[in-house]
Amino acid sequence: MAESNGMTDAQLIQQLALLGWLKTDSVQCKDLLTAVTGIQVGRELLDRLSGQSQIDAYRRECIQSIADFVKKNPRASQRELNAEVEKNVLVFASRVQTL
Incomplete structure (x- = not known):
């Protein structure tokens, strides 16, 4: 993942989804935030388990x-x-x- 100012691409996408959800309170933004966060958590768990x-x-x-x-x-x-x-x-x- 590329980093720009300390934020990875995945973190940037997560923050954009969070911002969209906070601004609109839409189900689509909440679903996107949930999916992106789930992927990040899953990747981190896999990384920690695999070393x-x-x-x-x-x-x-x-x-x-x-x-x-x-x-x-x-x-x-x-x-x-x-x-x-x-x-x-x-x-x-x-x-x-x-x-």
């Missing part, structure tokens, strides 16, 4: 660690790069497995 956000964080850390190594070691051999990638992927896999 997907933690996996994504571990993935970002793995990639960043490899990128940092490459920046600090621009003359590293292919063998050194492969070893660093393998080390970081194993750390990532280990962390994911402990979830």
Whole structure:
């Protein structure tokens, strides 16, 4: 989901539905607000149960660690790069497995 000023697309849609409901008190706006809120709650529950956000964080850390190594070691051999990638992927896999 894209963010603009700290609000995700889903949050923006939810706020628009809420605003529409508050202004008009229409059944359609209330139904839209209920649907959008239900989807957000369901997605958050699934994310928490699956640990997907933690996996994504571990993935970002793995990639960043490899990128940092490459920046600090621009003359590293292919063998050194492969070893660093393998080390970081194993750390990532280990962390994911402990979830």
